[in-house]
Amino acid sequence: MRRRLNEAIVFVAGVAMLAVPAVVTDRYVLKVLTFVGLNTIVVIGLALLFGYAGQVSLGHAAFFGIGAYTSARLVMSFGLPWVLSVVGAAVVAALAGWAVAVPGLRLRGHYLAMATLGFNEIMSVAFVEARPVTGGNDGLGGVPFPSFGSFELKTPSALFVLVWAVALLVWLAARNIVRSRPGRAMRALHCTEPGALASGVDVAAVKVRVFALSAGLAGLAGALFAHSVGFISPSSFGLDLSVLLVAAVVLGGRESLSGPIVAMAVLTLLQYLGALLPGLPRQAAEAIQDWVPDIVGATLIAVLIARARGGAPVRAKEALGRGAR
Amino acid sequence: MTSADVLQFVASGLQNGAIYALVALGFTLVFASTGIINFAQGEFYMLGGMLVAAGVAAGVPLGVSVAGAVVITSAVGCLIERAVLRPVRSAGPLALIIITIGCSMLLKSWIRHLFGPDERAVPPFSGSEPVALAGALIQPQVLWVLGITVVAAAGLTVLYRWTRLGLAMRACSISHDAARIVGIDTARVVMLSFGLSGALGALAGAVVAPITQTAYDVGARMGLKGFAAAVLGGLGDPVGAIVGGLVLGLLESGAVAVVSGTYKDAVALVVLLLVLVLRPQGIIGRHLGEKL
Numbered sequence: 306m307r308r309r310l311n312e313a314i315v316f317v318a319g320v321a322m323l324a325v326p327a328v329v330t331d332r333y334v335l336k337v338l339t340f341v342g343l344n345t346i347v348v349i350g351l352a353l354l355f356g357y358a359g360q361v362s363l364g365h366a367a368f369f370g371i372g373a374y375t376s377a378r379l380v381m382s383f384g385l386p387w388v389l390s391v392v393g394a395a396v397v398a399a400l401a402g403w404a405v406a407v408p409g410l411r412l413r414g415h416y417l418a419m420a421t422l423g424f425n426e427i428m429s430v431a432f433v434e435a436r437p438v439t440g441g442n443d444g445l446g447g448v449p450f451p452s453f454g455s456f457e458l459k460t461p462s463a464l465f466v467l468v469w470a471v472a473l474l475v476w477l478a479a480r481n482i483v484r485s486r487p488g489r490a491m492r493a494l495h496c497t498e499p500g501a502l503a504s505g506v507d508v509a510a511v512k513v514r515v516f517a518l519s520a521g522l523a524g525l526a527g528a529l530f531a532h533s534v535g536f537i538s539p540s541s542f543g544l545d546l547s548v549l550l551v552a553a554v555v556l557g558g559r560e561s562l563s564g565p566i567v568a569m570a571v572l573t574l575l576q577y578l579g580a581l582l583p584g585l586p587r588q589a590a591e592a593i594q595d596w597v598p599d600i601v602g603a604t605l606i607a608v609l610i611a612r613a614r615g616g617a618p619v620r621a622k623e624a625l626g627r628g629a630r
Numbered sequence: 631m632t633s634a635d636v637l638q639f640v641a642s643g644l645q646n647g648a649i650y651a652l653v654a655l656g657f658t659l660v661f662a663s664t665g666i667i668n669f670a671q672g673e674f675y676m677l678g679g680m681l682v683a684a685g686v687a688a689g690v691p692l693g694v695s696v697a698g699a700v701v702i703t704s705a706v707g708c709l710i711e712r713a714v715l716r717p718v719r720s721a722g723p724l725a726l727i728i729i730t731i732g733c734s735m736l737l738k739s740w741i742r743h744l745f746g747p748d749e750r751a752v753p754p755f756s757g758s759e760p761v762a763l764a765g766a767l768i769q770p771q772v773l774w775v776l777g778i779t780v781v782a783a784a785g786l787t788v789l790y791r792w793t794r795l796g797l798a799m800r801a802c803s804i805s806h807d808a809a810r811i812v813g814i815d816t817a818r819v820v821m822l823s824f825g826l827s828g829a830l831g832a833l834a835g836a837v838v839a840p841i842t843q844t845a846y847d848v849g850a851r852m853g854l855k856g857f858a859a860a861v862l863g864g865l866g867d868p869v870g871a872i873v874g875g876l877v878l879g880l881l882e883s884g885a886v887a888v889v890s891g892t893y894k895d896a897v898a899l900v901v902l903l904l905v906l907v908l909r910p911q912g913i914i915g916r917h918l919g920e921k922l
Contacts, residue, residue, distance in 0.1 A: 361724055408907040414723035415667040419857055420906050423899040426854055430896040544850055548731060555728050595743070602735030606714050609725050609732070613718035 312480065315563045319473040326462030335461040337577040339533055341570050342468035343526045348553050348569040349472075349479045350522030352562050355554045357483055358515045359495030361414075363547045364405065364421035367428035368520040370542030372398040372527025374432070374439050377448040377537060387452045391528040398524020399517045406516030410509050425547050432539035444538030451532045464533040471529060475522060479562055491515055492560060545598075552601050556608055572601060634765030639887045640880065641763075645772045645841070647879020648779035649675075650898070652834035653856025654863065654871035655786065656827035662803035662866040663823040666726050670710060670734035672853020674828045677703045678835025679844030680741050683750035692753065700832045706737070707828025711821045734849065742846040752839035771840045778837045782830060783872055790868065799823060803866065831856075851895065858902035861910070 322342070329335060347369055354360050376394035379385040385393065405424055412420055432439050439445060450459040451467060458467055482488050490511045493501035502508055531537050553572055557564030574581060575597050579590025653675055660668045678699050685695030710733050718725060755774045760767040790796040798819045801809040806816050835844065835852075842848075855878065863874025878898050885897045 359724075361727070408903070411907055411910070415727060416906055416910070418669075418724075418727050419667065419854070419861075420903055423854055423858070423902045426851060427896050427899045427903075430893060430899075434892045548735065551728065551731070596739070598735045598739040602732040602739065605732035605735075606729050609721070609729050610714065610717050613721035613725055 311563060315476065315566075319469070319476060322469045323466055323473070325469075326465050330462075332461045334581060335465045337574070337581065339461070339465045339468050340577075341573045342465070342472045343530050343533075344550075344553075344569045344573050345472045345566050346468075346475050346526035346529070347523045348550055348557075348565045349475050349562060350519035350526075351550050351554050352557065352565040353479055353482065353491070354515050354519035355551065356557070356559050356561060356565060357488060357495060358491035358512065360512055360516060361418045361551065362421045362516070362519070363418050363544070363551060364425040364428070365519070365523045365550050366542045366544065366546035367425040368398045368402060368523035369527040369530070369546065370428060370432055370537075370539070371401050372524025373531035373537045373542070374445065374527075375524070376528030377445055377531045378438060380449055380532075381445075381447070386454075387449070387532065391451075391525065391532075394528035395521045395525040398527065399521030401524075402520020403513060403517040405520070406513045409516070410512060422544065422547070425544055429539060429543055432542060439539070442539060444536055445531075446536045448531045448535050448537065450535070451529075468529055468533065471525070475525075476562065476566070483560075483562065487511065487514070495559075549601065552605050555605060572597075575600065632765070635887075637764055637766040639883045641766060641768050641772055643880035643883030644876060645775050645838075645879070646882060647859075647876035648775050649834045649838045649852075649875070650855050650859040650878050651872040651875025652779055652782060652830050653852055654859035654875045655782070655868060656830045657857055657860040658863075658866055658868055658871040659799075659823050659827045659830070661860070662868075663799055664802075664820050666715070666723075666730070667857070667865075668710075668824070668827065669727055669730040669853065670737060670849075671827065671831055671856060672849035672851070673734045673737040674703050674707060674831025674849075675835040675852045675856070676741065676844070676846065676849035677706065677737065677828075678832030679752065679839035679848065680745055680750065680835075680846060681832070682836045682839055683752050683844055684745055686752060687750075692755065696833075696836045699836050700829050703832030704825040704829040707824040707826075707831075708821050711824035715824075716817065716821075734853075738846055738849060745846065747846060749843050749845045750839075751843050752836075754840040755837075769841065771837075775837050775841070778833060779872075782833060786868060795819070795822065854902065855898040858898045858905070861902060861905050 322338075325338065326335060329338070347365060351362065351365050354362055372394040375397045376390045379390035379393050380387060405421065409417055409420060433442055435441075450457050451464070452458065458464055483491070490501065490506045493504060493506055494508050494511055498508055527542075530541075549572055550569065553569035554565045557566070557568035576594055578593050579585055579587065582590070653671060656671050656674060657667065660666055660671070681699035681702055682692075682695045685698055686692055690698070710730075714729055714733065715726065718729065754769070754771045756770050758769065758771075760769055761773070762768075788796075790800065798809065798814045799822075801812070801814055802816055802819045802823075809816050809819075835848075856875070859875040859878045860871050861874070862878055863870025863872070878901060881901060882894060882897045886894050
């Protein structure tokens, strides 16, 4: 019952987000809220992978970047229609995720974290060095706005609605996934892999699929990012973003979609606090922005210590009890 | 390519390799006595360089700055273990990873608040007049890097083989419970391992800073490369860490010599992924890490 209520609240909040441009007219505020929407899409993917299936990825900023560069290139160099290029970017990112996940099956815990972190660094080097494709450190400018045929979405409010509509759809899809059989399989393997295997869950297949899905969602968000901002450079796709995403899922809680979404929204808004609270003195806003890593780091440590002492609730019975195949 | 060129590449490979070896030793010591991979290890390297730069800028003699940086970083290592890792000893590996990531965010951010975001230079330890060696020109600082690495490795060997603390550390790496039964204060050993790994990281950062310069954000990449070296040599094996570091450094400069310098930074990371996937026990490792 309570879960129903929570979901209803999230759904209503999501739909209400679409109406925000009717009230908020400040272009900058709309842009910041658009970033929140983009990060929402990425963090939903990571919540599926990390929060539900228990597979850590410190490389999601790289998939975000792969999506951004792929979509930008598909439109700019190959003249693909926008819709196709975004789909293409999501597919390419998902394939990249698949390529990381298959060898990654042999790794868990520390090692998977380090390997995905290494993957993120490799991609960071590639984004800087592959100048013909990515424009190097100078970045890639003039990425066209999203368009359907000749209809171009170029106002901040149109972009806002587009991004949040996609985020809402992604959330609905993710909610259906976690409630159905694949979601139960994910939770089962998070609790105990041998147990999941014994219950007939194809652990390897589930891991690879959820990794590819999660990377694909990051790529989708990256593509939307490239077209709404119009300029992309390697600094947007570094380790800091990957760490922030993992932090959001950790703070938002295991086996939750709304938790990580809210956590990521807060973490994103912290960085733009100055624009959102017009009364805030400039210096205070800058100071907060400067201290975001401290706030995030200290909160992470405090929350994890508190949780480890309190003992996290285990939902093994619930996940396995419903025939998680 | 002349033999002098080859020597030049070997020298730069060994120089980088020695640094990777020191960072890798830090990973390996902590892993051996705790089973934890410390994601803040790269920040110890960063602290070493930045504290020396700050000390020198404040007029403290270079030697004192280096010693101070090593001592402070070592204390930071102990503090991380005591304050945030010990309370959650029984938590799963993921929680420990995230906590060390939190520590690394804090360290990085504090150094940025204290010393600003700019790159910092550190003067070379003994002049910048290159030494001619068989036709190749070698910076004296490179000799410092190699020399300090050798001294650190020798010191560690002595510590590990012939001291009570070393014996206790080896015992902890075999079994914590058994070590406790024979009267070893395992909590203290774990804390000292963190302190020692902090000292090694800081030493690496301090001695290489005159060559590479340093900044608040150099830790992550060096941490990854040091981890690559540690895995290459077999995680938990100090000799392996040194061999892995040197091999990685030589591979990197070999790639620069043969292909190009463009993707130099990716070489170590690709090696890391390949080793993790194909041979997680390392190139000279004998036993498979049970944590895999």
